[in-house]
Amino acid sequence: MPxxxxxxxxxxxxxxxxxxxxxxxxxxxxxxxxKAFRHFPAEERRIAPCETRKEHPILxxxxxxxxxxxxxxSAGFRVVAFxxxxxxxxxxxxxxxxxxxxxGPEVVAAGRALFDQxxxxxxxxxxxxxxxxxxxxGNRRFFRLSEGxxxxxxxxxxxxxxxxALGLPDEDIWRIVAYIRNxxxxxxxxxxxxxxxRGAMLFQGKGRCQQCHMIRGQGGTIGPDLxxxxxxxxxxxxxxxxxxxxxxxxxxxxxxxxTQNGEAVEGVAKNEDEFSIQILDTHNRLHLYDKSELREVVxxxxxxxxxxxxxxxxxxxxxxxxxxxxxxxxxxxxxEEQGESExxx
Amino acid sequence: xxxxxxxFLWIALGILASSLSAQITEKRLEQGPGNxxxxxxxxxxxxxxxxxxQVNLSNVxxxxxxxxxxxxxxxRLESVPxxxxxxxxxxQPNEIYAVDGRSGRLIWEYxxxxxxxxxxxxxxAIYGDKVYFTTAxxxxxxxxxxxxxxxxxxxxxxxxxGFWSPTAPLxxxxxxxxxxxxxxxxxxxxxxxxxxxxxxxxxxxxxxxxPGEPGSETWAGDSxxxxxxxxxxxxxxxxxxxLLYWGIGNPSPDFNGDVxxxxxxxxxxxxALDLETGKLKWYFQFTPHDVMDWDAVEIPILAxxxxxxxxxxLMATADRNGFYYILDRVTxxxxxxxxxxxxxxxxxxxxxxxxxxxxxxxxxxxxxxKVCPSSIGATNWMSPAxxxxxxxxxxxxxxxxxxxxxxxxxxxxxxxxxxxxxxxxLVDDSWKVYVRAFDLTxxxxxxxxxRVGSTGFGGGLLSTAGGLIFSGEVTGEFVALDAxxxxxxxxxxxxxxxxxxxxxxxxxxxxxxxxxxxxxxISFGLLAPxxxxxx
Numbered sequence: 001m002p003x004x005x006x007x008x009x010x011x012x013x014x015x016x017x018x019x020x021x022x023x024x025x026x027x028x029x030x031x032x033x034x035k036a037f038r039h040f041p042a043e044e045r046r047i048a049p050c051e052t053r054k055e056h057p058i059l060x061x062x063x064x065x066x067x068x069x070x071x072x073x074s075a076g077f078r079v080v081a082f083x084x085x086x087x088x089x090x091x092x093x094x095x096x097x098x099x100x101x102x103x104g105p106e107v108v109a110a111g112r113a114l115f116d117q118x119x120x121x122x123x124x125x126x127x128x129x130x131x132x133x134x135x136x137x138g139n140r141r142f143f144r145l146s147e148g149x150x151x152x153x154x155x156x157x158x159x160x161x162x163x164x165a166l167g168l169p170d171e172d173i174w175r176i177v178a179y180i181r182n183x184x185x186x187x188x189x190x191x192x193x194x195x196x197x198r199g200a201m202l203f204q205g206k207g208r209c210q211q212c213h214m215i216r217g218q219g220g221t222i223g224p225d226l227x228x229x230x231x232x233x234x235x236x237x238x239x240x241x242x243x244x245x246x247x248x249x250x251x252x253x254x255x256x257x258x259t260q261n262g263e264a265v266e267g268v269a270k271n272e273d274e275f276s277i278q279i280l281d282t283h284n285r286l287h288l289y290d291k292s293e294l295r296e297v298v299x300x301x302x303x304x305x306x307x308x309x310x311x312x313x314x315x316x317x318x319x320x321x322x323x324x325x326x327x328x329x330x331x332x333x334x335x336e337e338q339g340e341s342e343x344x345x
Numbered sequence: 346x347x348x349x350x351x352x353f354l355w356i357a358l359g360i361l362a363s364s365l366s367a368q369i370t371e372k373r374l375e376q377g378p379g380n381x382x383x384x385x386x387x388x389x390x391x392x393x394x395x396x397x398x399q400v401n402l403s404n405v406x407x408x409x410x411x412x413x414x415x416x417x418x419x420x421r422l423e424s425v426p427x428x429x430x431x432x433x434x435x436x437q438p439n440e441i442y443a444v445d446g447r448s449g450r451l452i453w454e455y456x457x458x459x460x461x462x463x464x465x466x467x468x469x470a471i472y473g474d475k476v477y478f479t480t481a482x483x484x485x486x487x488x489x490x491x492x493x494x495x496x497x498x499x500x501x502x503x504x505x506x507g508f509w510s511p512t513a514p515l516x517x518x519x520x521x522x523x524x525x526x527x528x529x530x531x532x533x534x535x536x537x538x539x540x541x542x543x544x545x546x547x548x549x550x551x552x553x554x555x556p557g558e559p560g561s562e563t564w565a566g567d568s569x570x571x572x573x574x575x576x577x578x579x580x581x582x583x584x585x586x587x588l589l590y591w592g593i594g595n596p597s598p599d600f601n602g603d604v605x606x607x608x609x610x611x612x613x614x615x616x617a618l619d620l621e622t623g624k625l626k627w628y629f630q631f632t633p634h635d636v637m638d639w640d641a642v643e644i645p646i647l648a649x650x651x652x653x654x655x656x657x658x659l660m661a662t663a664d665r666n667g668f669y670y671i672l673d674r675v676t677x678x679x680x681x682x683x684x685x686x687x688x689x690x691x692x693x694x695x696x697x698x699x700x701x702x703x704x705x706x707x708x709x710x711x712x713x714x715k716v717c718p719s720s721i722g723a724t725n726w727m728s729p730a731x732x733x734x735x736x737x738x739x740x741x742x743x744x745x746x747x748x749x750x751x752x753x754x755x756x757x758x759x760x761x762x763x764x765x766x767x768x769x770x771l772v773d774d775s776w777k778v779y780v781r782a783f784d785l786t787x788x789x790x791x792x793x794x795x796r797v798g799s800t801g802f803g804g805g806l807l808s809t810a811g812g813l814i815f816s817g818e819v820t821g822e823f824v825a826l827d828a829x830x831x832x833x834x835x836x837x838x839x840x841x842x843x844x845x846x847x848x849x850x851x852x853x854x855x856x857x858x859x860x861x862x863x864x865x866x867i868s869f870g871l872l873a874p875x876x877x878x879x880x
Contacts, residue, residue: 214489214492214494216495217494217495217496217497221489221491221492221494225492225494225495227494227495228458251453270451270452270453271445271450271451271452273450275448276445276447276448276450278445278450278452280452280491280492284474284489284491284492285491286430286432286452286491288431288432288445288446288447288448288452288852290447290448330495331457331458331459
């Protein structure tokens with residue numbers, strides 16, 4: 001059965017929230033969620049078709065359900081569903097963590113220690129995929145999403161596969177569950193050590209992040225606003241965005257155009273098709289062109305985002321920066337859990 | 346290695362990008378609609394008259410759709426697109442879309458998260474390098490106009506109590522003026538002014554006076570506590586007088602006046618507020634002790650014209666109660682009033698000082714009484730227009746009645762409806778919607794155009810220097826009328842219900858006329874515009 005709208009919502013006061021799964025929407029540090037979402041190939045999109053939605057218990061609950069369903073099934077339902085549905089779910093459900101041990105940092109740390117002893121041999125370090133068993137975190141869909149489902153798997157194993165019943169005490173299994181959920185959460189769900197205040201100084205100063213990125217109204221606009229980045233990507237992805245070359249997100253491809261009059265304009269392309277292009281330059285000015293007005297359009301192959309931030313900063317500084325970024329959650333986005341609206345593949 | 350062809354960009358990034366983007370200055374706001382459409386009503390005087398004349402009576406038959414922008418998830422858009430330097434800003438509740446005005450291509454979009462799905466939104470305001478937007482959870486939000494990045498947010502009132510705002514803000518002299526719609530829920534409205542730079546609230550004016558304040562004697566007992574007085578449509582502004590003119594909505598409960606004996610000031614008024622202080626300069630009440638939900642929020646049009654042989658600073662407005670009014674906007678003095686609909690049975694006329702002469706018993710009753718106009722009014726949110734070329738005031742008007750009932754419903758806190766019943770609209774053969782043109786200074790009907798087949802209002806009006814009135818109908822027909830005669834000169838079936846008012850703008854010498862129809866924004870231009878004729 002599709003698991004529609006039934007998923008655990010941890011309490012907000014716990015620093016370790018494990019409600020979201022990485023990589024669903026945010027494949028880049030530089031992201032505009034809706035655009036990044038649209039940009040994903042169809043097989044990566046996780047929202048169920050309208051037919052599936054018809055069975056949604058929340059959508060049938062209350063007087064507004066028909067209207068909501070109509071909206072979901074309109075041409076733009078993906079965008080609407082991405083933004084509206086989670087909010088409806090948040091409002092409709094009283095979140096309750098299943099894990100009796102909680103999701104605090106000490107539980108996750110204990111879970112990690114147990115995981116490292118027990119699970120990494122097959123599933124790989126940090127659940128990134130091992131020699132003998134699949135990844136438990138990262139860009140894939142998961143069959144087992146709820147904490148209860150993960151618990152049962154560890155306790156009972158999966159018959160007919162190499163996954164054994166582990167025979168650990170229940171408390172230890174719950175600790176491992178907390179750690180696995182933590183691996184799948186967004187950066188703001190994770191406990192990230194470091195000094196966020198110093199990270200903020202580095203964002204403005206040595207790291208030069210603020211030249212391109214804005215946080216809460218302060219900074220540049222040539223890169224994505226990072227006011228909610230911690231709530232949008234996993235910690236793993238956050239770090240990789242600072243340290244590895246990433247694909248250019250939609251709306252941020254560097255572009256240079258030469259007009260028929262010989263004027264050159266450089267910036268990022270907010271949008272482009274065969275007939276027009278919309279460019280934001282480094283002075284926060286928009287330039288809107290009909291292609292017939294342009295002599296030349298040159299696209300950069302690479303993002304403006306540097307991917308050696310860890311080398312420009314000391315290890316401690318880098319950790320402080322990541323600690324600060326991971327805490328940016330102006331708008332707490334509920335990224336739809338992988339497979340929450342459909343069966344895993 | 347990065348391409349050296351992008352050297353400039355990298356050098357530029359070395360300098361902290363400063364805000365050099367195009368600025369919307371007070372002067373540009375004062376100029377009124379030409380290439381840009383910068384405010385909800387187009388200009389401070391709310392005439393909705395554009396100086397653009399590339400599209401005119403001689404060529405309007407070649408007007409054709411240039412692009413369509415679909416607003417995801419929208420069903421019945423009711424906002425006014427704002428256009429600045431070729432960028433169009435379109436809204437629906439909690440969402441803004443910045444679109445290329447020539448191509449309709451999306452530049453950025455903003456989604457408030459989490460978003461309360463409630464009501465509708467009437468559009469952004471623009472000033473400096475920011476756009477301003479009110480939300481369903483009653484926040485005022487400022488965004489960077491070029492990127493859509495959120496700069497600040499200010500909470501206006503408590504959404505959990507039932508407050509929300511659909512109002513397109515008005516920006517005057519660096520102050521963002523907003524209204525609120527606790528929508529017939531017994532919550533008292535307000536008009537707020539916020540600093541456009543910082544978002545700090547500068548003043549709040551309360552339409553419902555507290556005990557001891559002037560006007561409080563017009564509320565019986567504790568009825569002032571749950572009194573209404575919404576401020577949900579955008580007002581007008583006179584820079585010379587530095588006065589803000591804002592329409593105030595109905596008293597609560599809407600249909601049972603027994604619990605709020607008195608005139609119920611300042612509901613059903615237009616108020617003149619000092620922009621600097623928010624202090625009340627004058628007021629004029631259209632419907633004292635309203636019991637028909639006839640919000641007096643309709644847009645006041647400001648015009649400086651000869652009146653009875655003397656230049657006067659006038660305000661003209663067609664009120665939901667069925668009367669057309671001319672006031673002196675310096676003093677608030679009533680100058681003239683006349684009914685602008687035939688179906689008006691609640692008053693025989695107006696007194697010399699503009700008060701309605703009521704017919705006893707024509708009001709909601711326990712068993713139902715026929716009242717004309719109905720509660721949706723002789724007009725409503727659809728903006729009127731005024732053309733200085735013709736001297737005519739154009740308004741959408743509805744001929745229709747309702748069977749009105751009242752009850753003893755009590756107020757319940759938490760944002761619940763507090764209407765004490767309403768009316769059943771008597772939609773029969775006499776129920777008709779018109780675009781009417783009146784002489785501004787006499788109120789005399791010059792022409793009328795029936796929106797045939799319309800059972801609802803449709804959208805408001807746009808006047809252009811091309812001698813045209815544009816009018817969107819609930820049937821989906823978008824129609825151009827000869828401003829002098831009302832003759833149909835062009836039409837286009839948009840295929841969706843129209844509830845919003847058109848705008849016009851120009852980019853690189855080409856005039857566009859844009860309109861929200863249902864879930865789409867459609868922009869029209871001439872098949873082959875002659876650029877030299879544009880202004």
